Amino acid sequence: MPKVTIDNHEIEVPEGTTILQAARMIGGDIVPPAMCYYTKLEGSGGYCRTCIVKVTKGSEKDPRPIPKPVVSCRTTVMDGMVVENTTSEELLKARRGVVEFLLINHPLDCPICDQAGECDLQDLSYAHGLASTRYKFRRRTFEKIDIGKLIKLHMTRCILCYRCVKVADQITNNRVHGVLNRGDVAEISTYISNVIENDFSGNMIDVCPVGALTDRTFRFKSRVWFTKPIDAHRECSKCCGRVALWMKGDEILRVTARKNEYHEVEEWICNECRFESKDKNKWIIEGPRHITRKSVISQNHYENIDLSKLQIEVTRQIKAQGGKDIKEHSSRVQFEEKSMKALEMAQNSKR
Numbered sequence: 001m002p003k004v005t006i007d008n009h010e011i012e013v014p015e016g017t018t019i020l021q022a023a024r025m026i027g028g029d030i031v032p033p034a035m036c037y038y039t040k041l042e043g044s045g046g047y048c049r050t051c052i053v054k055v056t057k058g059s060e061k062d063p064r065p066i067p068k069p070v071v072s073c074r075t076t077v078m079d080g081m082v083v084e085n086t087t088s089e090e091l092l093k094a095r096r097g098v099v100e101f102l103l104i105n106h107p108l109d110c111p112i113c114d115q116a117g118e119c120d121l122q123d124l125s126y127a128h129g130l131a132s133t134r135y136k137f138r139r140r141t142f143e144k145i146d147i148g149k150l151i152k153l154h155m156t157r158c159i160l161c162y163r164c165v166k167v168a169d170q171i172t173n174n175r176v177h178g179v180l181n182r183g184d185v186a187e188i189s190t191y192i193s194n195v196i197e198n199d200f201s202g203n204m205i206d207v208c209p210v211g212a213l214t215d216r217t218f219r220f221k222s223r224v225w226f227t228k229p230i231d232a233h234r235e236c237s238k239c240c241g242r243v244a245l246w247m248k249g250d251e252i253l254r255v256t257a258r259k260n261e262y263h264e265v266e267e268w269i270c271n272e273c274r275f276e277s278k279d280k281n282k283w284i285i286e287g288p289r290h291i292t293r294k295s296v297i298s299q300n301h302y303e304n305i306d307l308s309k310l311q312i313e314v315t316r317q318i319k320a321q322g323g324k325d326i327k328e329h330s331s332r333v334q335f336e337e338k339s340m341k342a343l344e345m346a347q348n349s350k351r
């Protein structure tokens with residue numbers, strides 16, 4: 001079995017494992033972000049470039065480094081390979097470039113976006129994004145359209161990751177949408193709006209890493225961090241029936257599939273469970289769901305926060321924003337300090 005070293009952690013992995021999968025086996029902060037790769041979707045990955053890493057040694061047989069960053073979700077591990085992710089300032093700079101590129105046309109209208117709080121792009125922008133844009137041209141904009149009676153498409157927010165297309169191809173029994181056109185006029189569309197009607201189409205919403213595909217039964221009902229995730233299940237003839245209910249008091253505001261620490265769906269669910277079962281009596285409640293992602297979605301669920309790690313992250317971000325001139329970033333610094341104090345208080349109150 002090939003051995004690979006990622007950010008100084010060595011691991012032996014099965015033949016054919018990609019660098020991203022190997023990093024996930026190690027776990028923790030060394031795992032590259034992934035906006036288009038999705039374990040459950042065949043052929044996913046290779047579109048967004050957020051998962052790039054630096055290969056400083058190709059293999060034991062051929063130790064030459066790979067001269068350019070490679071996408072970790074599509075590059076297979078070789079025996080003796082050495083990879084740098086968080087340990088390479090050069091690579092982090094390249095990733096900042098990728099994020100800047102992803103945000104060129106993106107509105108970043110998080111305050112009014114349903115995905116806020118559980119958005120991979122929001123987290124990525126926070127970790128690697130610039131405070132301002134250098135882009136001077138007109139941004140692409142699109143009208144919002146209904147691509148079915150249950151799903152609304154905000155194409156302006158789409159990053160063309162192709163995950164929803166792969167869900168439609170692989171999970172539903174007929175695909176009626178896809179990426180039309182190419183280059184800077186590429187867009188997700190159905191040709192004729194309002195045609196996505198399929199028992200499993202709601203899974204497209206779950207795999208969308210941004211707020212481009214939204215649940216029309218939940219839109220604008222609540223910020224996601226004001227809802228409480230609860231694990232529940234029911235007998236269902238179409239799917240596993242195991243879901244996460246997002247509740248406010250006794251009311252079920254939305255139903256989603258359960259997601260793992262990489263924000264990937266554990267098991268697909270059908271539209272009946274997702275959209276038509278918002279009565280609490282239809283469910284057997286298992287208990288509160290633990291949220292693993294580091295995001296505002298964990299608001300009111302402060303657990304095991306390592307304040308020293310947070311301090312390092314705050315310092316890194318200030319530096320990444322060109323923070324030699326701290327005055328220029330004073331409001332950001334004050335915000336971070338306030339957040340840290342709030343977290344400290346929350347932790348102390350738990351002790």
Ligand code: SF4
Binds near residue numbers: 110119
């Ligand atoms: S998709 Fe994400 S980054 Fe974009 S506006 Fe919505 S929450 Fe913000």
Ligand code: SF4
Binds near residue numbers: 157162164
């Ligand atoms: S709509 Fe969402 S899932 Fe589909 S390509 Fe765009 S970002 Fe990806």
Ligand code: FES
Binds near residue numbers: 052
């Ligand atoms: S996650 Fe690897 S290219 Fe998108």
